[in-house]
Structures are given as C-alpha cells and as structure tokens.
Amino acid sequence: MIQYFSMMLVAAGLYGLLSQKNLVKLIISLNIAEIGVNLFIVSIGYVEGGAAPILSSVSNNSSLLFVDPLPQALVLTSIVIGVGVTALALSLIVSVSKSRGTIDISELSSGGGDRE
Amino acid sequence: MNPVWLIAIPLALAFVSAFWRIVSGWALIIAAFFNAFAGVFGVIFLTATSFSIGGWKAPYGINLLVNDATKLLLPISNILFLFAVLSYLRKGEETTKYSVVFLVALASLNGILLTNDLFNLFVFLEIAGISAYLLASTGEGSDSKVASFKYLMIGSVGSLLYLLGVAILYGAAGTLNISELAARVSSGQISGDVTLVSSLLIVAGLGVESKLLPFNGWVPDVLTKSSRVATLVLASVYPLAMVYAFSKVILAVGDDRVLNLVVLLGIATVLVGEVIAFGQKSLRRTLAYSSIAQSGLAIFLVGIGSVEAVTGSIMLLINNALSKFMLFSIDDQVIDEAGRDDRDTLYGYGRKSPIVGVTFVVSALSIAGMPLFFGFRGKLNAISASFEASLAVPVLILIAAAIEVTYYFRWIFTFFKPVGTVQAPEKRILPSVEFLAFGLVLSTVIVFLGVSSGEAFTMFERAADSLVNGVLAIGKAILGGM
Numbered sequence: 001m002i003q004y005f006s007m008m009l010v011a012a013g014l015y016g017l018l019s020q021k022n023l024v025k026l027i028i029s030l031n032i033a034e035i036g037v038n039l040f041i042v043s044i045g046y047v048e049g050g051a052a053p054i055l056s057s058v059s060n061n062s063s064l065l066f067v068d069p070l071p072q073a074l075v076l077t078s079i080v081i082g083v084g085v086t087a088l089a090l091s092l093i094v095s096v097s098k099s100r101g102t103i104d105i106s107e108l109s110s111g112g113g114d115r116e
Numbered sequence: 117m118n119p120v121w122l123i124a125i126p127l128a129l130a131f132v133s134a135f136w137r138i139v140s141g142w143a144l145i146i147a148a149f150f151n152a153f154a155g156v157f158g159v160i161f162l163t164a165t166s167f168s169i170g171g172w173k174a175p176y177g178i179n180l181l182v183n184d185a186t187k188l189l190l191p192i193s194n195i196l197f198l199f200a201v202l203s204y205l206r207k208g209e210e211t212t213k214y215s216v217v218f219l220v221a222l223a224s225l226n227g228i229l230l231t232n233d234l235f236n237l238f239v240f241l242e243i244a245g246i247s248a249y250l251l252a253s254t255g256e257g258s259d260s261k262v263a264s265f266k267y268l269m270i271g272s273v274g275s276l277l278y279l280l281g282v283a284i285l286y287g288a289a290g291t292l293n294i295s296e297l298a299a300r301v302s303s304g305q306i307s308g309d310v311t312l313v314s315s316l317l318i319v320a321g322l323g324v325e326s327k328l329l330p331f332n333g334w335v336p337d338v339l340t341k342s343s344r345v346a347t348l349v350l351a352s353v354y355p356l357a358m359v360y361a362f363s364k365v366i367l368a369v370g371d372d373r374v375l376n377l378v379v380l381l382g383i384a385t386v387l388v389g390e391v392i393a394f395g396q397k398s399l400r401r402t403l404a405y406s407s408i409a410q411s412g413l414a415i416f417l418v419g420i421g422s423v424e425a426v427t428g429s430i431m432l433l434i435n436n437a438l439s440k441f442m443l444f445s446i447d448d449q450v451i452d453e454a455g456r457d458d459r460d461t462l463y464g465y466g467r468k469s470p471i472v473g474v475t476f477v478v479s480a481l482s483i484a485g486m487p488l489f490f491g492f493r494g495k496l497n498a499i500s501a502s503f504e505a506s507l508a509v510p511v512l513i514l515i516a517a518a519i520e521v522t523y524y525f526r527w528i529f530t531f532f533k534p535v536g537t538v539q540a541p542e543k544r545i546l547p548s549v550e551f552l553a554f555g556l557v558l559s560t561v562i563v564f565l566g567v568s569s570g571e572a573f574t575m576f577e578r579a580a581d582s583l584v585n586g587v588l589a590i591g592k593a594i595l596g597g598m
Contacts, residue, residue: 010276010280014273017269017273023265026269030269030272030273030276033273033276034276037276037279037280037283040280040283041279041283044283044286044287070286070292071283071286074235074283077235077239078238078279081239081242084242084246085242085245085246085268085272088246088249088250088268089265089268089269089272092249092253092261092264092265092268093265095253095258095261096258096261096262096265099257099258099261100258100262108262109262
C-alpha cells in the first residue's frame with residue numbers, strides 16, 4: 001500500500017516539474033519526487049512484524065525476523081544527497097534572481113539566451 | 117596498490133583546500149599528478165580484479181573492480197584531467213578558485229570508473245553531477261547560471277529515476293553488486309518485467325549524463341557558456357566516465373528489449389546531433405553538438421552488445437575524449453585572441469598559427485573518422501559490428517558520418533583560407549607552451565593509433581571482452597561461492 005502512495009508522490013513531483021514555472025516551485029516538486037523514491041526504498045526493506053536489525057538484550061536471537069537494514073542506510077545517504085542538491089539549486093536561484101531580476105523560467109529562457 | 121587511493125587522495129585534499137585556501141591551488145596540482153601517475157603505474161600492473169572496501173567481502177560490501185576496461189580508461193581520464201588543469205595554471209585563477217570542485221570531480225570520476233556497486237555508483241554520479249553543476253556555473257554572466265540550473269534540474273530528475281530503478285532491482289534480487297546482478301539476470305532468476313522496468317529507468321537516469329537524445333537538452337548551453345577549463349573537463353573527461361558507467365550497468369542488467377531501445381535512441385542522438393551541428397555558426401556550438409553525436413555513437417554500440425560493438429564503442433569514446441580536448445583548447449586559443457569564434461574570425465587562422473592549424477586538422481579528421489587517424493578504426497569497427505543489428509543501422513551511421521565529414525571539412529577550409537596578401541602577410545600567432553606540448557602529445561597518440569598495426573588493438577578488444585563477459589564471470593563466481 002505504502003508503495004502505491006510513494007509512486008503517487010513521485011508522479012505528483014514529476015507533474016509539478018512539468019507544469020510549474022517558478023524556479024523555487026520546481027525545486028519543491030523535485031523534493032516531493034525525491035521523498036516518494038525514498039519512501040519506496042524504505043518500503044522494500046520492510047518485513048511484516050520484523051524487529052530492528054540490532055542484536056541486543058531484548059532481541060538476542062539471530063533467528064528472529066529482522067527488517068532489511070540496507071535500504072534504510074541507502075535512504076539516509078540519498079536524503080543527504082538530496083539536501084546538498086537542493087542547497088546548490090537554491091544558491092543558483094539566488095544568483096540568477098540577483099542578476100536577471102526574475103525567477104520565472106519562461107522569462108529566463110527568452111530573455112538572455114542566444115538561440116541560433 | 118589499492119585503487120581506492122585514487123578516490124581517497126583527491127577527496128582528502130578537497131577537504132584540506134576547502135578550509136585552507138592558501139594551499140588549494142597546490143592541492144589540486146598534487147592530486148592531479150598523483151592520480152595521473154597512480155592511474156598509469158599503480159593500476160595497469162594490478163593482477164587482482166576485485167578490491168573490497170571496509171573489510172566486507174564481495175557481494176555484501178562495496179567492492180572496486182579493476183578489469184581491462186578500467187585499466188584502459190582510468191589512465192586516459194586521469195591524464196586528460198591533469199592536462200586540463202595544467203593548461204590553465206598560468207591563465208587566470210579559475211583552477212585555484214574552484215580547486216575544491218575540481219578535486220571532488222576528480223575523486224568522483226575515478227569512483228565512477230572503479231565501483232562495482234549500483235548504489236555506490238549512484239553516490240558517485242551525484243557527486244560528479246554536483247561538481248559538474250558547479251563547474252557549469254563558473255562562466256561569466258548569468259547565462260552560465262541559468263544553463264547550470266537547467267542542467268541541475270535534468271540531472272537530478274535523471275539520478276532520481278536511476279535510484280528508483282536500482283531500488284526495484286534490489287527489491288527483486290537482494291543485491292547491489294553489479295557482477296552478481298548480471299549473473300542473476302542472465303540465469304533468469306529475476307522476472308523479465310522487473311528487469312524491463314528497472315533497466316528502462318536506469319537508461320533514462322544514466323542517459324542524462326551520457327547525453328542520450330531526449331535527455332540531452334542541457335549539453336549545448338553548458339558546454340558553450342561555462343568557463344574554459346570547466347568546459348575542457350566537462351567535454352573530455354566526463355563523457356569517458358559517464359558513458360563507461362552507462363555501458364557497464366546496461367550490459368550487466370539491461371533487458372533485451374531495452375537494449376533495442378538503446379540502439380534506436382543512440383542512432384537518433386547521432387543523427388540529430390550531426391544535423392544540428394551542421395547548421396551552427398560558432399565553432400564552440402558545433403563542437404558541443406558534435407559531442408552529443410559522438411556520445412550517441414558510443415551508446416548505440418553498447419545497445420548492440422557484442423564484443424566487437426563494445427570494442428568500437430570504447431575506441432570511439434577514447435577518440436572523442438582525446439580529440440575534443442584538443443578541439444576545445446583550440447577554440448579557447450581563438451577566443452583568447454579574437455574574442456569570438458564564428459566563421460569570419462577564424463578565416464586564415466591556421467595560416468597565422470600553423471601548429472594550431474595542424475592539430476585542428478588532426479583532431480577534426482579523427483573525430484570525423486578519416487583514414488590514417490584513430491577515429492577511422494573506431495568507426496570501421498562500429499559499422500562492421502552494426503551489420504548484425506539490421507542493415508538500416510550502418511546506412512544511417514554512414515549518412516551521419518557524411519554530414520560530420522562535411523561540416524568538419526568546412527571548418528578546416530575556414531582555418532586555412534588565405535587572407536593576407538603579398539604586401540601585407542598574415543601576422544604570426546604563437547600558441548601557449550602548454551597547448552604546444554599537450555597538442556603534440558595527443559596528436560601523436562591519435563596518429564599512432566591510426567596507423568599502427570592490429571596488434572595495438574587487442575587492448576581495446578580485451579577491454580570490451582572484460583565488460584561484456586568478464587563482469588558476468590565474476591558474478592557467476594560469486595554466486596557459486598555463496
């Protein structure tokens with residue numbers, strides 16, 4: 001079920017990327033799609049009734065049912081990367097809006113590009 | 117030597133130079149020299165193929181793969197990177213100012229070439245991507261920022277799709293090791309629908325960086341508007357690593373139906389790239405569209421997938437990297453002197469500066485695939501390998517090659533058109549020392565590979581064989597040992 005939901009988030013993000021013209025809204029759409037993919041990855045490692053994959057005094061039997069820890073590690077990495085890309089994109093938007101005075105992508109394309 | 121040093125040294129120096137600005141220029145030079153030497157002497161003589169990281173054995177942890185293809189591409193990309201850095205050491209402050217970005221780019225490109233893990237590849241692709249966005253934004257004015265932003269949007273969506281494809285594959289196979297995945301896919305353990313969806317997503321994701329047709333809208337603006345040294349790296353070293361990553365992953369986990377699609381998209385990329393390059397008025401834009409076409413050539417051969425085709429792909433990839441390095445540095449020379457690079461400015465440039473003219477002829481003819489040059493061997497291989505796909509493929513490639521030859525010859529004629537008269541001979545222009553040295557080295561390599569006998573080409577065949585069959589064999593060994 002959660003997998004359908006995450007795919008809906010990805011679809012919503014892609015729709016936003018196609019329909020929005022404001023650069024900041026484009027970044028938000030990208031983040032929504034990213035969250036969808038991250039949710040999907042976490043859901044892959046989910047095991048019905050599984051315990052946290054740590055051997056401790058409570059769950060000290062290695063034959064217990066554990067969830068897959070790898071997707072969680074992957075998601076952690078991909079969230080960090082997503083934050084980095086978002087920060088870079090926002091700094092580019094600041095630079096563009098200072099020099100061009102607009103953050104509308106249609107004005108940016110028609111304004112200064114040298115179409116040949 | 118463990119090849120992880122090729123990634124670790126530039127990354128460590130990037131941290132140092134981020135906090136200590138005075139040494140940043142030196143850090144870049146040290147790392148570039150280290151990687152060039154270690155890429156040649158440390159990697160070529162390695163006998164082991166798999167290096168595990170962090171003490172986890174092959175299928176469970178990340179491992180680095182050093183096969184014949186890596187041994188070929190790693191030295192070339194590191195040496196080209198060193199050349200690019202050295203070319204601009206004395207001109208301006210670009211290399212010092214952005215040395216952190218260059219260092220991170222160097223580390224991630226080596227990582228892309230070495231890693232044998234799908235998620236690790238995603239991380240390196242993102243790092244290489246982020247440094248590429250930064251490099252693309254280094255040009256003057258706001259145009260390069262807009263181009264970089266567009267690149268960032270396309271690149272992030274691409275890597276998102278790639279990540280989704282990797283996640284689907286992981287969910288079905290339970291492993292991220294490329295070799296093991298190749299063995300599981302080829303033995304039919306994974307349902308065809310899963311490989312179809314995941315390899316479609318992976319093609320879309322990696323297609324952005326390797327300039328495949330519907331995903332390559334960012335290329336012309338990025339290659340024409342960013343700063344000069346950044347363009348040199350983005351146009352010569354990046355395609356090597358990116359198209360290699362594409363072929364490594366697609367040959368391992370690609371579904372047959374998707375491979376057919378890759379052939380189609382690759383040929384469309386070649387044709388569209390050449391046709392648009394034909395109509396360009398400035399040299400830099402011509403070269404940018406020609407880069408797209410060359411990537412398409414290398415990629416459609418991966419879609420065919422035989423050893424011969426992949427041999428051609430690797431040869432064309434290397435030829436493109438060497439020649440584009442020279443062509444873009446020639447374009448920089450021209451812009452340095454004249455400020456523009458359209459046809460009128462270039463008339464007679466080859467007469468004013470014969471060395472620049474000759475290197476331009478060598479690299480342009482090699483890209484266009486004329487006999488006596490390296491590119492000819494690559495295109496010959498490509499055409500003979502593409503007969504097995506369908507008769508239409510070699511015909512289309514020949515048409516594209518004809519267009520390419522035409523526009524490169526037009527530029528060569530522009531370069532050598534006489535402009536001076538007897539009374540007022542042309543003023544001589546001397547290129548920089550760096551250009552002389554690197555141009556001569558690379559021209560010699562191109563001509564040598566173009567005229568040498570067949571023996572020299574076994575290394576390309578071995579590289580292709582290690583990609584097509586070697587990765588799979590390692591995976592089978594892993595599966596057998598589990």
